[in-house]
Amino acid sequence: MASTVDFRTHVDQSCRYSEEFVNIYYDCMDKKRRHLTRLYLDKATLVWNGNAVSGHDALGEFFESLPSSEFQVHTLDCQPVHGKEMSRPALMVSVYMLWKVCINGLCLYVMYYFSSLWYNDPCKNSFSDQATQGQTTLLVVTGGSVKFDGNKQHYFNQNFLLTAQASPTSDQPVWKIASDCFRFQDWAS
Amino acid sequence: MATADDARYYNEHDDRVGGPQFRNRKGRGPFRGRMYSEQVGRPRNRVGPGGGGPNPRTRFEDDDGDVAMNDSSQDGTPQRRYNPYDRPNRRGHNRPDRDRRGGGGGGGGYGGGPAGGGGGGGAGRKNWFRMTIPHGKKYEKKWLLTVLKDNCAMPFTPIHYQTEGNKVQFYIEDATTANALQKVSRKITDTEGYKVTVLMNSCPPPAFIQTELKPEDLEHLKQCMAKRFDGSQQALDLNSIRTDPDLVSQNIDVVLNRKNCMQAVIKIIEENIPELVCLNLSNNRLYKLDDLAELISKAPNLKTLNLSQNELRTERELDKIKGFKLVEIWLDRNPLCDHFKDQPNYISAVRERFPRVLKLDGHDLPPPIGFDVEAPTTLPPCKGSYFVSDEIKSLILRFLQQYYNCYDSADRQPLLEAYHDGACFSLSIPFSLQNPSRSSLGDYHKDSRNIKKLKDPTTRFRLLKHTRLNVVAFLNELPKTQHDTASFTVDVSTYTNTLLSFTVSGVFKEVDGRSRDAVRAFSRIFIAVPAGNAGLCIVNDELFVRNATTEEIRKAFAAPAPTPSSSPVPTLSAPQQEMLSSFSQKSGMNLEWSQKCLQDNDWDFNRAAEIFTQLKAQGKIPDVAFIK
Numbered sequence: 001m002a003s004t005v006d007f008r009t010h011v012d013q014s015c016r017y018s019e020e021f022v023n024i025y026y027d028c029m030d031k032k033r034r035h036l037t038r039l040y041l042d043k044a045t046l047v048w049n050g051n052a053v054s055g056h057d058a059l060g061e062f063f064e065s066l067p068s069s070e071f072q073v074h075t076l077d078c079q080p081v082h083g084k085e086m087s088r089p090a091l092m093v094s095v096y097m098l099w100k101v102c103i104n105g106l107c108l109y110v111m112y113y114f115s116s117l118w119y120n121d122p123c124k125n126s127f128s129d130q131a132t133q134g135q136t137t138l139l140v141v142t143g144g145s146v147k148f149d150g151n152k153q154h155y156f157n158q159n160f161l162l163t164a165q166a167s168p169t170s171d172q173p174v175w176k177i178a179s180d181c182f183r184f185q186d187w188a189s
Numbered sequence: 190m191a192t193a194d195d196a197r198y199y200n201e202h203d204d205r206v207g208g209p210q211f212r213n214r215k216g217r218g219p220f221r222g223r224m225y226s227e228q229v230g231r232p233r234n235r236v237g238p239g240g241g242g243p244n245p246r247t248r249f250e251d252d253d254g255d256v257a258m259n260d261s262s263q264d265g266t267p268q269r270r271y272n273p274y275d276r277p278n279r280r281g282h283n284r285p286d287r288d289r290r291g292g293g294g295g296g297g298g299y300g301g302g303p304a305g306g307g308g309g310g311g312a313g314r315k316n317w318f319r320m321t322i323p324h325g326k327k328y329e330k331k332w333l334l335t336v337l338k339d340n341c342a343m344p345f346t347p348i349h350y351q352t353e354g355n356k357v358q359f360y361i362e363d364a365t366t367a368n369a370l371q372k373v374s375r376k377i378t379d380t381e382g383y384k385v386t387v388l389m390n391s392c393p394p395p396a397f398i399q400t401e402l403k404p405e406d407l408e409h410l411k412q413c414m415a416k417r418f419d420g421s422q423q424a425l426d427l428n429s430i431r432t433d434p435d436l437v438s439q440n441i442d443v444v445l446n447r448k449n450c451m452q453a454v455i456k457i458i459e460e461n462i463p464e465l466v467c468l469n470l471s472n473n474r475l476y477k478l479d480d481l482a483e484l485i486s487k488a489p490n491l492k493t494l495n496l497s498q499n500e501l502r503t504e505r506e507l508d509k510i511k512g513f514k515l516v517e518i519w520l521d522r523n524p525l526c527d528h529f530k531d532q533p534n535y536i537s538a539v540r541e542r543f544p545r546v547l548k549l550d551g552h553d554l555p556p557p558i559g560f561d562v563e564a565p566t567t568l569p570p571c572k573g574s575y576f577v578s579d580e581i582k583s584l585i586l587r588f589l590q591q592y593y594n595c596y597d598s599a600d601r602q603p604l605l606e607a608y609h610d611g612a613c614f615s616l617s618i619p620f621s622l623q624n625p626s627r628s629s630l631g632d633y634h635k636d637s638r639n640i641k642k643l644k645d646p647t648t649r650f651r652l653l654k655h656t657r658l659n660v661v662a663f664l665n666e667l668p669k670t671q672h673d674t675a676s677f678t679v680d681v682s683t684y685t686n687t688l689l690s691f692t693v694s695g696v697f698k699e700v701d702g703r704s705r706d707a708v709r710a711f712s713r714i715f716i717a718v719p720a721g722n723a724g725l726c727i728v729n730d731e732l733f734v735r736n737a738t739t740e741e742i743r744k745a746f747a748a749p750a751p752t753p754s755s756s757p758v759p760t761l762s763a764p765q766q767e768m769l770s771s772f773s774q775k776s777g778m779n780l781e782w783s784q785k786c787l788q789d790n791d792w793d794f795n796r797a798a799e800i801f802t803q804l805k806a807q808g809k810i811p812d813v814a815f816i817k
Contacts (some may be wrong), residue, residue: 006218007655008650011645011649012649015640015649019640033731047680047681047682049570049572049577050571050572050573051569051570051572051575052575052577062569065376065565065569066568067457067565067567074619074639075617075639075641075733077615077617077618077639077733079615079653079729081728082612082729083615090618092502096671117515139716141733143617148566149566149570150567151566151568157692157694157712159682159692159714159731161683161716167599171431172564179681179690181682181714183678183694183712185710185712185735186738187678188744189742
């Protein structure tokens, strides 16, 4: 179990990384759109106002199809993401308590059935197994406004899961976007 | 013939303040007698803001001939041929003024008093002059204006012609024209043998173009415009608006060539019909389009503009409204049309400003051929929830139902079971410069973690809640809520055998505390790991809260708004009808909305009134509710 000191450092670092990431990402999005896919993992997923886009090629095409943008980020929050470290006792408690919470047995059975599907089926999503299996992962949450050329301004909320990857070009690992979720606040109007 | 040297000669002898004075002496001696009023109009160095710099070309734009009083063109039509580098009516001046600062012929006097530049006029070329004709009252207006026009070197547009005592007064918005007019003085003899005198005084822009319309007049104007608006075409017809009986009967004078009137109209368009597509401004004596330009950003969809039968003098006016992406334009019966020697030139000049125009003066033009440099401007359509698969969908929906059942209850303690031991939680709200104690999101402000604005590492750490005990303890302190699960949108962004992350957005209502009934919108990211066989265990939870928009409130917790044109269905009992009209009167809302409010509150007048007052204070009632 990570000690408090380590965790504190972890949090501090996360903040610095996410600040840097946000600068790089939105600058790239506004000014160097063609290079944006470099920030994504090969098999990353983007959910953009409900449209799912997966893989470098599809991502590249998608970003190309978007008009030029002007982003302004007003809020930024981040959290280090816990990996698989789950202590046994906690697991037992979780199972028991969740069972308690269920309303009736049928509900429990349904949950069991579906979750077992999920649990037993490896790699449902082509997203690699690297996610949080000992890999450093970071959750970055942003909010602000964006003006796409030819469209009115929208307020948006976005979040990213970043994961540290070994880099072929340098000694140090680099952050890559494993998933990206973006929505206009007024997407329904 | 006077040369530039004369300017220097004048400088030596000119002890007036304000820098070098350039004058046009028109071939006469330096000491020709003049009246005092002429001196006031002497050209001075332009040092004002805006376009008033000593730029000869600026002057020329004004000097291209003022608009005629009536449609008949000037004598000597060939000299009216548009030519930017010459001034068309230069009797006696046959020297290009390009290198003269401030221009010759009376160009460039500054409006306003003796205090240097600025004066009342302020901005550059807009200088006003009051022309007076002593004893002018005895003349018939038509005769007087005709005779002035016939003798004046330039056409002019008299503004606000009126008689005062025995004299006639009107305003001219341009120094060159004013000077030209003034030179007519004592050249005309009337039928009784007296000479007609024309006096000229510079003055600040008259009040009647500056004063904003009174609120009640604005309201009448809005109603009048509403009548002239065709919703199916998104078209507004303001042809001859000044003579509209509704306005005339109320004694409201909407003279569109005045800045205050044009601004009022633009404001009404901006606030009520910004999606306007067609606008007809014909027959409004418009002689400049500066004020209309303000509409460009307010009505971005405008495609058709009718400016026919106005007093636009030159095609340069079109430059001011180039921002409109017009597809159809009407310019006929403006003086500027006479400047073109043939149709292709005319079309070309119009296309220069409006490359996409397909119809000019009602005639179709061949479509222009463009270049495909246009970048995409369409965005992919926005869709609802993305679940990846039906199994995930059921899993998540089940989870959310249980989660929010607990979250919306009086005690959130049981949520402990849903969180991992080492879970993290943080909260953020939109950045605002507003004082938090006065903001309606005040309850959330002190715990909002926005690391863009918050730089202190200790605070940043403190605001991140860590371990499930801390997380749930904190959640329990947040205001009690009622979530509208029907409003939820879910985006699943990560799904692997070890991790599931999804974002939920929707609305909720606060059910107690000082912000009771406030409707908030939220966006919440859950990152969860499988919890044995039974579901999800949250490892990260980030919540973003903001105030809901009127649209969101309407969709979520209230029935959809009725269209405000039909009258309410008459199935109410007599006392209900009475209550309805009373409520409508007191609240100011139209019958539709009043009825809804009463119905929602079981026809309890007092309760409905209370709810109404509360919602109104919170700014939750859309403006459409008050349109009768």
